[in-house]
Amino acid sequence: MMRCAMAGDGMLDLMLWLLGYQLLGEVVVRLLGWPLPGPVLGLLLLFATLWLRRSVPATLQRETPRFLGHMSLLFIPAGGALMAYGPLLRSHGWQLALILLASTLATLLITALALKLLLRGRHK
Amino acid sequence: MNPAIVKAVLDSPLSGVFVTLLAYRLALAANRRCHGHPLSNPVLIGVLLVLLWLWLSGSSYAQYMNGARFIQLMLGPATVALAVPLYGNLARLKRAALPLLLSIGIGGAAGMVSAAGLGWWLGLEQPVLVSLATRAVTTPIAMSLAGGLGGVPELAAMFVIVSGILGAVLAPPLFRLIGWHDDMLLGVATGVTAHGIGTARVFHLSETAGAFAGLAMGLNGVFTAMLLPWLVRALGLG
Numbered sequence: 001m002m003r004c005a006m007a008g009d010g011m012l013d014l015m016l017w018l019l020g021y022q023l024l025g026e027v028v029v030r031l032l033g034w035p036l037p038g039p040v041l042g043l044l045l046l047f048a049t050l051w052l053r054r055s056v057p058a059t060l061q062r063e064t065p066r067f068l069g070h071m072s073l074l075f076i077p078a079g080g081a082l083m084a085y086g087p088l089l090r091s092h093g094w095q096l097a098l099i100l101l102a103s104t105l106a107t108l109l110i111t112a113l114a115l116k117l118l119l120r121g122r123h124k
Numbered sequence: 125m126n127p128a129i130v131k132a133v134l135d136s137p138l139s140g141v142f143v144t145l146l147a148y149r150l151a152l153a154a155n156r157r158c159h160g161h162p163l164s165n166p167v168l169i170g171v172l173l174v175l176l177w178l179w180l181s182g183s184s185y186a187q188y189m190n191g192a193r194f195i196q197l198m199l200g201p202a203t204v205a206l207a208v209p210l211y212g213n214l215a216r217l218k219r220a221a222l223p224l225l226l227s228i229g230i231g232g233a234a235g236m237v238s239a240a241g242l243g244w245w246l247g248l249e250q251p252v253l254v255s256l257a258t259r260a261v262t263t264p265i266a267m268s269l270a271g272g273l274g275g276v277p278e279l280a281a282m283f284v285i286v287s288g289i290l291g292a293v294l295a296p297p298l299f300r301l302i303g304w305h306d307d308m309l310l311g312v313a314t315g316v317t318a319h320g321i322g323t324a325r326v327f328h329l330s331e332t333a334g335a336f337a338g339l340a341m342g343l344n345g346v347f348t349a350m351l352l353p354w355l356v357r358a359l360g361l362g
Contacts, residue, residue: 018201025204036349037265039203040342046207056208064208067201068334071324072166073148074199077140077192078263079171079285081278083178084185088252088279095246100259100283103239104290104317105298107260111231111340112304112313118223 014063021046134183140191147173160328162293167321171285199263199320206323206338213335216308224312224336225343231316232344235260236352239283251276257352259283262319265345273356284319291318292325307333315340 024045026038034041050056082089089096133139151169158164178188189196210217217224240257248256254275258266263284270280295314304310307330314322315337323341327334 014205015201018204021204021207022200036346037203037262037268039200040265040345042200042204043207043210043338043342046204047210050207050211051214056211060208064205065331068205068209068324068327070148071202071320071327072151072170073144074195074202075167075263075285075288075321075324076144076148076170076174077189077196078281079167080174080178080185080188080192081281082171082285083175084278085282092248092252095243095248096283097286099239099242099246099256100286101290102242103235103256103259104287104294106238107231107235107317108291108295108298108313110234111227111316112299112309114230115223115227115309115312116304116306118226119220 010059010063011067013059014067017046017057017060018042021049130181134181134187135190137191137194139183140188141194142191143174143177143188144170144192144195147171147177162297165289165292165321165325167285167292167324168289171289202320203262203338203342206335206342209327209331209335210339213308213332216332217339220308224339227312228316228340228343229347231313231340232260232347233351235317235344236348236355250274252279254356255279256283257355258348259287260317260319261345261348262341265349269349269352273353285321288318288321291322295322296326296329308336311336312340316344319344 021042022039023042025040025042028034029036029038029041147170148166150173151164151166154169155161155164155166174188177183178185236257239259240253243253243256251274254273255270255277258269258275258280261269261284263281266280266284267277269275271277291314295310295318299305299310299313310329311326311333314326314333318325319341323334323337326337
């Protein structure tokens with residue numbers, strides 16, 4: 001019973017941390033007119049906080065992996081938009097599929113190769 | 125069935141939430157049944173199940189999103205949460221800060237140019253090209269960029285989702301095939317290419333890969349947001 005209540009509090013505390021930093025990020029971005037998305041600034045601000053504190057609060061340490069383990073769920077709604085593009089997909093579907101496939105492969109390989117070469121340069 | 129009941133079910137925001145959660149639950153079960161095979165990716169199967177529901181029920185996308193947007197709303201906190209595993213990799217991050225920044229910039233540019241360039245070569249129209257150029261960044265950034273630069277936000281979202289699924293499915297086997305076994309390398313490349321969907325996938329393989337994917341996704345979003353308006357103007361696409 002006790003443990004159950006504590007686990008519930010953990011998720012609640014996690015949401016307070018995350019929503020707090022996201023809100024902070026959104027407000028700063030809007031006030032300063034930066035081209036940065038609010039959640040990304042929130043990520044950077046939380047990272048800076050952890051860095052200054054030199055440790056991760058126990059709640060964040062424990063609950064974050066559980067939350068991020070279900071990140072895939074959050075992308076499912078946007079996929080429903082595919083339904084609205086029937087006509088374009090019928091006329092240009094193959095071309096678009098080919099472009100996305102080629103571009104995805106190229107981006108994966110170019111990024112990894114760039115990082116590999118840059119890291120090798122440093123070790124020498 | 126009684127049309128009034130059907131309408132009441134489809135109009136309720138709860139059905140969008142319920143269907144999304146159920147689709148995800150079934151997709152997870154299928155993913156486990158297939159021992160995590162890349163093609164049984166939970167986003168891919170979940171999206172297909174939602175599309176099946178929309179088609180069978182005759183529900184419109186707007187009706188579905190009425191509820192599903194509450195789930196989509198959690199993407200913000202999930203992005204912020206990536207700061208935690210990233211901090212766990214502070215030592216590696218410090219050692220490789222400059223190579224990381226440079227490779228994410230190079231990869232991000234390659235992502236934009238390859239998609240828009242191929243589209244141009246195949247003779248697609250300009251709004252489609254601008255939307256294609258945003259395909260490697262996370263959904264909210266892609267939609268606002270496409271909208272501001274003469275693209276189509278919903279089209280951008282579709283390209284982002286498809287790219288994310290492709291990247292999530294292809295990256296791990298591709299890297300195994302080539303023999304690159306560094307979690308940082310896999311994470312950064314996946315984050316730049318396949319944003320959150322790829323991040324969610326590699327997070328399951330290793331927390332380090334997930335953390336670097338999250339960082340790469342965030343920084344690529346920032347780079348793209350700064351570079352793309354300039355690129356669109358330079359190429360006269362806008």
